[in-house]
Amino acid sequence: MIRLTEVGKDFGGPLARLRRERVRALDGVSIHVPAGSAVGLVGPNGAGKSTVIKLLLGYLHPSRGGVEIGGMLPRDYVERHGVSYVPDRVTIPPWWTVRGALRTFAALAELDDWEPRVEREIARLELGPVADRRIRALSKGNLQRVALAQALLADRKVMILDEPTDGLDPEWVARVREILAEWRAADPERVLLFASHDLDEVERVADQVVVLQAGRVHEVLDMAGDGPVPSWTLEVEGTESARLVAQAFPGALPLPGQAHAFRVEAGSARDLGRRMQTLLERGGVVRALTPGRGSLRERYRSSGTQRRGPA
Numbered sequence: 001m002i003r004l005t006e007v008g009k010d011f012g013g014p015l016a017r018l019r020r021e022r023v024r025a026l027d028g029v030s031i032h033v034p035a036g037s038a039v040g041l042v043g044p045n046g047a048g049k050s051t052v053i054k055l056l057l058g059y060l061h062p063s064r065g066g067v068e069i070g071g072m073l074p075r076d077y078v079e080r081h082g083v084s085y086v087p088d089r090v091t092i093p094p095w096w097t098v099r100g101a102l103r104t105f106a107a108l109a110e111l112d113d114w115e116p117r118v119e120r121e122i123a124r125l126e127l128g129p130v131a132d133r134r135i136r137a138l139s140k141g142n143l144q145r146v147a148l149a150q151a152l153l154a155d156r157k158v159m160i161l162d163e164p165t166d167g168l169d170p171e172w173v174a175r176v177r178e179i180l181a182e183w184r185a186a187d188p189e190r191v192l193l194f195a196s197h198d199l200d201e202v203e204r205v206a207d208q209v210v211v212l213q214a215g216r217v218h219e220v221l222d223m224a225g226d227g228p229v230p231s232w233t234l235e236v237e238g239t240e241s242a243r244l245v246a247q248a249f250p251g252a253l254p255l256p257g258q259a260h261a262f263r264v265e266a267g268s269a270r271d272l273g274r275r276m277q278t279l280l281e282r283g284g285v286v287r288a289l290t291p292g293r294g295s296l297r298e299r300y301r302s303s304g305t306q307r308r309g310p311a
């Protein structure tokens with residue numbers, strides 16, 4: 001559905017080249033987002049995430065390589081079918097009201113049944129109490145919810161989000177996850193591409209994660225795949241068992257929000273078996289042992305992704 005092939009993007013004209021101020025924002029980037037999938041773009045500041053998004057919206061043209069959505073040039077696709085989009089910086093005229101802004105966006109998208117749609121999104125994003133407030137008077141989280149409401153107004157096949165949960169509290173981060181899952185479930189062909197610094201969130205939402213670093217694809221992680229299992233989730237009964245986990249698995253990490261649950265690692269299945277035996281022999285009571293893929297945070301760290309230096 002979305003395909004970037006060997007894409008390069010340079011910023012700065014001939015003068016910048018002479019002054020050696022030209023920025024190579026993307027270099028040889030290939031990304032494929034099949035219909036029905038959700039792809040997360042991660043990477044340090046300046047890695048090129050927003051540039052990928054701007055190329056997909058047709059705001060920028062690639063310096064090299066090809067970008068297409070549904071087999072069309074991005075600008076043509078956007079004009080013909082529309083793309084739902086939440087930008088990294090939400091810019092809505094500050095004197096508009098929330099309801100007025102959503103009505104205007106619905107009118108611009110030429111939606112027939114715009115009135116019930118606007119009210120549906122106001123309800124879904126729980127914007128009722130601020131619906132008649134001016135944009136300038138909104139908190140960052142509420143403004144982000146207006147941006148999401150705007151993106152959900154029309155029934156598009158493609159949704160592109162730049163830092164969708166930026167400024168939201170944990171409750172709303174979870175709610176947005178549900179909303180995106182509902183959006184995807186309503187049409188199995190729908191495609192979601194989003195950039196985020198929130199690795200836990202990316203892990204929960206994405207089927208595939210593209211790690212960008214200094215304008216190149218550093219790694220593509222298949223979140224649904226069944227590759228090597230570097231870690232396990234171990235749940236035990238009571239504090240004494242929890243203490244014994246630390247002895248059997250030095251380096252066990254307690255999982256936040258779950259009592260007596262740990263992420264544990266072992267070099268091999270045999271090593272895992274030995275450590276489990278130690279735990280049981282010492283009187284540990286095990287509730288569950290489930291394979292984990294290793295969290296995206298761990299994999300991201302272990303892939304050695306570094307922050308980009310000055311361009």
Ligand SMILES: Nc1ncnc2c1ncn2[C@@H]1O[C@H](COP(=O)(O)OP(=O)(O)OP(=O)(O)O)[C@@H](O)[C@H]1O
Nearest residue numbers: 011012023025044045046047048049050051052311
């Ligand atoms: N209009 C522009 N002119 C010149 N350089 C630009 C322009 N837009 C982006 N860049 C440069 O391109 C590189 C990639 O930027 P981009 O905004 O795509 O990164 P990002 O991964 O989205 O970063 P962040 O996580 O900080 O949002 C950076 O070095 C940035 O300074």
